[in-house]
Amino acid sequence: MKIFKRIVNMIDDPSRSLQERTFILLTTIAEIAVLLVFIADIILREDIREIAVLGTVLITSPLISFICVRRHRTKLAGTIIVFCVVFIIMPVTFFFGGGMFGGAIIWYSFAYLYIGLLLTGVLRTIMIILLTVLAGVEYYVAYFHSNLIVPHTNRMFYLDSLVSVILVGIVIYIMVWFQNRLFLSENKRAEEQKKEIEALNASQNQFFSSMSHEIRTPINTIIGLNEMILKENISDEVAEDAANIQAASKMLLHLINDILDMSKFQSGQMKITPVPYHPGDMLSEIVGMLWIRAKEKKLEFHVSVAPDIPDELMGYEVRIKQILINVINNAIKYTKEGSVSLSIQCGERNGNELNIIYTVTDTGIGIKKESMPYLFTAFKRVDEEKNRHIEGTGLGLSIVKQFVDLMGGKITVNSVYTKGSTFIIEIPQNVISENHIGNIDLEKRHELGVRNVRTSKFEAPDAHVLVVDDNASNLLVVSKLLRETKVKIDTVSGGAEALNKTLNTAYNVIFMDHLMPEMDGIECHRKIRAQVGGMCRESKIVALTANAGGENRALYEAEGFDGYLVKPVSGEELEKELYRLLPNDLVYVTGNNEEILEETISWMHKNQRKKPVAITTESVADLPQELLDKHSIDVIPHIVCTTEGKFKDGIEIETDGLLNYMRDPSHKVTTLAPNVQEHETFFAKQLSIANNVIHISISSKLVQSGCPIATEAARAFDNVTVIDTLHLSSGQGLMVLEACRLAEKGLPPADITKRLNDLRSHIHTSFIVDNLDFLARAGQINKRIADITKSLMARPVLVLQNGKMGVGKIFFGSQKRSWKKYIDSVLRNSSKMDKSILFVTHVGLTKRDMDWIKEYIGSKAKFDRIYFQKASPAIAVNCGAGTFGLLWREDMNDHSSAQL
Ligand code: ADP
Numbered sequence: 044m045k046i047f048k049r050i051v052n053m054i055d056d057p058s059r060s061l062q063e064r065t066f067i068l069l070t071t072i073a074e075i076a077v078l079l080v081f082i083a084d085i086i087l088r089e090d091i092r093e094i095a096v097l098g099t100v101l102i103t104s105p106l107i108s109f110i111c112v113r114r115h116r117t118k119l120a121g122t123i124i125v126f127c128v129v130f131i132i133m134p135v136t137f138f139f140g141g142g143m144f145g146g147a148i149i150w151y152s153f154a155y156l157y158i159g160l161l162l163t164g165v166l167r168t169i170m171i172i173l174l175t176v177l178a179g180v181e182y183y184v185a186y187f188h189s190n191l192i193v194p195h196t197n198r199m200f201y202l203d204s205l206v207s208v209i210l211v212g213i214v215i216y217i218m219v220w221f222q223n224r225l226f227l228s229e230n231k232r233a234e235e236q237k238k239e240i241e242a243l244n245a246s247q248n249q250f251f252s253s254m255s256h257e258i259r260t261p262i263n264t265i266i267g268l269n270e271m272i273l274k275e276n277i278s279d280e281v282a283e284d285a286a287n288i289q290a291a292s293k294m295l296l297h298l299i300n301d302i303l304d305m306s307k308f309q310s311g312q313m314k315i316t317p318v319p320y321h322p323g324d325m326l327s328e329i330v331g332m333l334w335i336r337a338k339e340k341k342l343e344f345h346v347s348v349a350p351d352i353p354d355e356l357m358g359y360e361v362r363i364k365q366i367l368i369n370v371i372n373n374a375i376k377y378t379k380e381g382s383v384s385l386s387i388q389c390g391e392r393n394g395n396e397l398n399i400i401y402t403v404t405d406t407g408i409g410i411k412k413e414s415m416p417y418l419f420t421a422f423k424r425v426d427e428e429k430n431r432h433i434e435g436t437g438l439g440l441s442i443v444k445q446f447v448d449l450m451g452g453k454i455t456v457n458s459v460y461t462k463g464s465t466f467i468i469e470i471p472q473n474v475i476s477e478n479h480i481g482n483i484d485l486e487k488r489h490e491l492g493v494r495n496v497r498t499s500k501f502e503a504p505d506a507h508v509l510v511v512d513d514n515a516s517n518l519l520v521v522s523k524l525l526r527e528t529k530v531k532i533d534t535v536s537g538g539a540e541a542l543n544k545t546l547n548t549a550y551n552v553i554f555m556d557h558l559m560p561e562m563d564g565i566e567c568h569r570k571i572r573a574q575v576g577g578m579c580r581e582s583k584i585v586a587l588t589a590n591a592g593g594e595n596r597a598l599y600e601a602e603g604f605d606g607y608l609v610k611p612v613s614g615e616e617l618e619k620e621l622y623r624l625l626p627n628d629l630v631y632v633t634g635n636n637e638e639i640l641e642e643t644i645s646w647m648h649k650n651q652r653k654k655p656v657a658i659t660t661e662s663v664a665d666l667p668q669e670l671l672d673k674h675s676i677d678v679i680p681h682i683v684c685t686t687e688g689k690f691k692d693g694i695e696i697e698t699d700g701l702l703n704y705m706r707d708p709s710h711k712v713t714t715l716a717p718n719v720q721e722h723e724t725f726f727a728k729q730l731s732i733a734n735n736v737i738h739i740s741i742s743s744k745l746v747q748s749g750c751p752i753a754t755e756a757a758r759a760f761d762n763v764t765v766i767d768t769l770h771l772s773s774g775q776g777l778m779v780l781e782a783c784r785l786a787e788k789g790l791p792p793a794d795i796t797k798r799l800n801d802l803r804s805h806i807h808t809s810f811i812v813d814n815l816d817f818l819a820r821a822g823q824i825n826k827r828i829a830d831i832t833k834s835l836m837a838r839p840v841l842v843l844q845n846g847k848m849g850v851g852k853i854f855f856g857s858q859k860r861s862w863k864k865y866i867d868s869v870l871r872n873s874s875k876m877d878k879s880i881l882f883v884t885h886v887g888l889t890k891r892d893m894d895w896i897k898e899y900i901g902s903k904a905k906f907d908r909i910y911f912q913k914a915s916p917a918i919a920v921n922c923g924a925g926t927f928g929l930l931w932r933e934d935m936n937d938h939s940s941a942q943l
Contacts (some may be wrong), residue, residue, distance in 0.1 A: 046497035053112075054221075057232065061225065065160055066117040068221050070124065075155065077101055077132075080146070083206045100132055121161040128154050129174050135183070142185040146207025151178055153211050156218060160676045189204040191670045192733040194624060245308065251306035257655035258299050264371025265292045266336065301438040308445045315449060316474070320360040322352055322399075323480050324385065329364060333371050341373060341632050344384035351389055352480040353397065358472035362446045367401060369439045370466045374405035380627050381406025381463070396471050398452075404465045409414075410458040411759040418456060419444040441466075459726040460759045462875060464700065467912030501622055504529040506629045507548065508621070509579075511567065512556040512587070521587070528621060538562025538570070542933045545571050552624050553579065554608070555615075557588035562928065564588065565602055567696035580895050583624040619869045648761040656786040657733035659725070660777060661716075661749050663741050663917045665884050667910055675782040679725045681749065681917040682715040689715075692917045701916045702887050702924050708820075714917040715742075716749030722756030726763045735792045736763040739799070742846035764792060766799050771844035772918050773882035773910075773930040774808030780880070805933040807853060807872075808843040808886075813858070813925030840865060841922075858925070859895075866899055869929045873904045877934040881906040886914045921942045 053059065054068050081097040099434035104124060111120030133154060136147040151174070158170045184191055195203065269292065307313040330346050337344035367385070374383040383405045388751065390398030419440050425436045430819070447454045452470035508530050510521045518534040525532060533548070535541045537559055545553075555569070557564040564586060570580050585606035586599040599607045606620050622630060660666070662680040671678060680691040685704065690696035692714070704710055718726070729736045738757070757763040766782070768775045781802055786796045812818070815829035818841075827841045832839055832853070838861040842851035852868060854861035870876075883896060893911050900909065 057228075060117075061165075061229075062161070063112065063115070063117045064225070065222075066121055067108075067112065068120065069157055069161060069218065069596075069599075070120075071525060072214050072217050073124075074101070074212050076153075077104075078499050079210055079665045081201075082146060082208065084140075087199055089199075089203075096131060096135040096139075096780060102554065103127075112705055118163070120895075122166060123190040124167075125154075125158055125162060125170050128157065129170065129177060131689055133174075133177060137181050137185075139190065139193045141200055141203065142181070142189070142192035144195045144197075144200040147181075149207040151216055156215060160222075166370045170798060183687070183831050193339035198660075227366075229619075237375065237424045248306045248310035248312075251302060258295075262292050262296050262299070264294070274398070298438075301442060303371040304442050305438060309441070313445070313449065315356050315359045315362055315446075317359055318687050319355055319475050320355050320791065321355055323348075323354070325360055325364055329367050330369070330385070332368065334374070335377065337375050337383055338428060338632065340378070341380070341627065341630065342375060342378055343384075344386035347386045348383070348480060349386075349544050350386040350479055352387060352399065353474045353476055354452045354478040355476035356397075356399070356472045357475050358470065358473035358585065359446075359450055362450070363470060364468075366443045366446055366468060367403070368402075368687075369443050370403045370468065373439060373795075374407065374466075375794065376403045376465070378407030378463070383407075390469055390635075392474075393566055395473050398469050398471050398593070401470070402465060403468075404463065406463040409462050409464055410456070411460050412761070413758060415456065415458070419454075422855045445468060453854060457745050460760060461730055466699040471843050498634060500632070501526075502529045502631045503621070503625055503629045504531075506530040506551045506621070506625050507902060508532050509541065509548075509553045510534045510552040510587075511538070511553065511564070513537055514556070517556070521617065524617050524671055525621070528618060538564075540569055542570055543578075545577050547578060549578040549635065550582050551626065552621060553584045554587040555583055555604075556582055557586055568602060568604060573845040576797055583621055654733045655736045655789070656737055656792050657729045657736050658739065659729055660739040660775065660779045661741055662694075662915050663749075663771060664775040664779050665772040665882070665912050665914055666701045666779060667912055667919065669779065674780070674787070676779060677725075677729060678782065679717055679722065679748075679749075681915070683684070683916050683920065684713045684715055690916075696915050696916050696921045698886065701919055703818075705920070705923070711921050712820075714747055716747055716752050718751055719756045722749075722753050723759055726756060726760055730760065730762065735764060736760075737782055737786070737792060737799075738763060738765045739768055739782055740765050741771045741775055742769045742843065744769070744846035745771060745848060749925050755857055764796050766796065767846070768799075769803050770804075770806055770843050772808060772914060772928070773841060773884040773912055774806050777806050777880070777930065778802060778880065787930070802932070805935060806930075807869075807932070808930050809869070810841045810922060810926050811838055811854070811862065812836060812922050814923070817923035818921055838865075840868075841928075862896070862927075863899065866896070866903065866929065869931070870900070870903045872931075875933050876904070877932045878905060880932075881909045882912055882930040883927055884912045884914050884918075884930055885927035886919040886922050888927055892927075900929070922939065 049066060050071055054071075056064070077097055081094065081101055084094050084097060085915070107123050109118050111117060111123075133150065135149065136150065140147050154174055155263070156170070158167060158174065162170055184723070213277060215266060250540075252851065266289065269285055269288050273282065273289070277285070278426060304313065319548070326346070326348060330344075334344055341474045355902045362418045371383065383403070386402045386404075388400045388402070389748070390400045392398070408927065420437075444454055447468060447470065450470050452468065454469075455467045456464060457467075458464035481807065495548065506528075510518055512518050512521070512534070513536050515536065518536070522532050522534060533544060533550070539552075539562060541555075544550075550662050555568055559567075561608055562570075568584050568586075571577060571582070571584065574580060583605040585608060587608045605624060608616055652716050657677065658674065659679065661676045662678050665677070666678075670676070679695075680694050683690045683692055683701065685698050693852055701712065705712055713767040726736055738753050740750040741748050743754075750765065753765045754767075757765050766777045770778065778799055782795055782799055785798055790798070814833045815824055816833070819826040819829035835854050836857075837853045838858070839853045840851040842849055852865075881900070883893070883900070888896075897909060897911070900906070919926075
């Protein structure tokens, strides 16, 4: 009885899985049924073999079930039992229990039910098929080979059949009843859980809304009283503190409002009511609020309102204002330079209902493609790494989206990462007045307001300017005229003094007189540009001269001056010129700068036309500086990690120094590719000077390759393509040079990519290394192999094949002999080599070694250019001193790198 109770408890235990509970029930019922059959068989004197099998099942089945249930392996137990039923019990009871004239056939319905309820997946299908096949076989045997079956007497048949019908019927009845009960109790439980969650949500929302209300009251007091303080006659310090309190309290209030809105949305209690309003007034209010914020960040702020917008609308004014403020605020927040614009237009009209389309565009940081899906998710701030200095909660856009949805509108976003975003919001509203809003110039309205209070146009206290003039009063005039801009001004009276200054001080702008004794302005300009170690080689230099006339402008332009001003110069002219030439981050606009901006923009358009494609690569591409400069190839450095710290390859660490450092075997050195964020910053910088970037990367199949990282980073942009060269070192460099050649020819990026992919298998990268110690130290090969090759005086050739590094030929004997053999083996391909360029890329070779190599190559084949290129530290780490490789490309007829 106790055991029976325990079993019932187990079946009712909701902490057990449904499958487990069903299993326990089914197996228990089946056990009882088999016990009854067993007893009946004894009474009816059934075949002894059948009785024996049933007896065995009676003992083993509970045993299996017990073990499996304890170990929570019900599925296994079910499978074993089903197997026994199908392959043992069913055939035995059939063949020894009278075949068609016994009870076995009736038990088939039970077997089907058992399998259907207990097994899952493929196993269930297999078992059902097997059971069916078995039934077929048994029927077949019973019909054609009835002699194989132990027959029943008529009386036995009736009795056996009756017992089976009753037992199977009861078993099926209990099973269905139990399933039904289970279903109902589970339903009830789910219902209860749902109610609990709803109650929890409601109390949480209640908590949020009451908390928000409670917090808002004191904040309003703080803001109100603080405003009073600001109106008092207070010291600057107190005023600054009060202004900070005001900003912080407003921010807090904003946050509380957002949380309150959010909780209302979550509890489904957000209600909005439409009111009649004048869009002109609403927009004026919004622009008035945000205009100053944009100006503070030195952003242009444009507003354009279509004149056909109705004068009066019926809509959710407060919420539309909230939406626009949120989106424009974000545009300002996430834009460092450039502009933010708002445009309002009429969309589709359906009777009285008119769609108003608000478009907010910025030239800010943009949004990564992969972040787009999360943009409207509450509390989710995308690109957090980059935005960590920008305040925000990730609630704004989520609320915006929910309001737009509630109003039956829609919001769409277009964004190009690093270039800017456009949010388009469309909201249907009812037209009240058919009068049009007409031409309203919100921009002018607010700009005038700003202009009235401020006098000076811009300030640049961190900018540094040098004025060179032999006339002392001219120096004084220029200094005074620029005083309001607060730039730091140094003055000198001649070329020699100017050069002294430019050696140590990085001036942003230099105003240079032309005619001066000893050294004139043009000569001084040339010397500043070429000054060894000079800080002003890239500075903006403006000719400030009494030489008027068009021909002079041409002269200064040809000389490379950045500007030209004629004396006597006005303060305004000087300011305009400074504004045009100073870097944006040094200039703070304090007044109307429309004119200056216009000129700046046209100047920028003239001077900063982007190139169609920038070719970039990694430091490990081992290209000579001369070629990098010639083709303006920007290089992202790999990182060399030593026990002393991390260093940028080729910038902070040089190969020779590193080799010295590595002489000590205890000095561990490894290399790393730059991370995704570093790549993203690198690409973003490239995209400010080019419309597309093709980044030529080291083989992705090498350890610590930068290729997968660059590919990952490129996903954030639409126009960055990463090429997996399947090479390294100058082999990768050869691909870079080909990319430059194609880009300079004006091929579109897709064509360049295709040509480069075709070229990969026609480039040959190999190195003969002195020994494999360094590779073993870097963990690229087994140390034992390195020791064996060394003891055999073997010099292996490392070859890049399909992007993987492998050992090719091995040369034995002295160093020179091996080198000769290596060079011979490479130059054996001489007929198919592109002879315009050959890289001899090396680690730690002496001048004598190089001369010898050059001479030996020269005696075998003639190349237009042989570049002896020191391998970058990142390569040296893996190869060690005494390594060099001949890296070459095949001549592909249609083009050659000769022009390079
Ligand atoms: P937050 O309070 O962080 O600004 P939002 O919900 O307003 O939250 O915006 C979510 C995220 O979307 C921001 O964290 C930001 O990364 C991104 N984002 C929103 N607007 C812009 C925009 N104009 N330019 C670039 N990123 C934006």
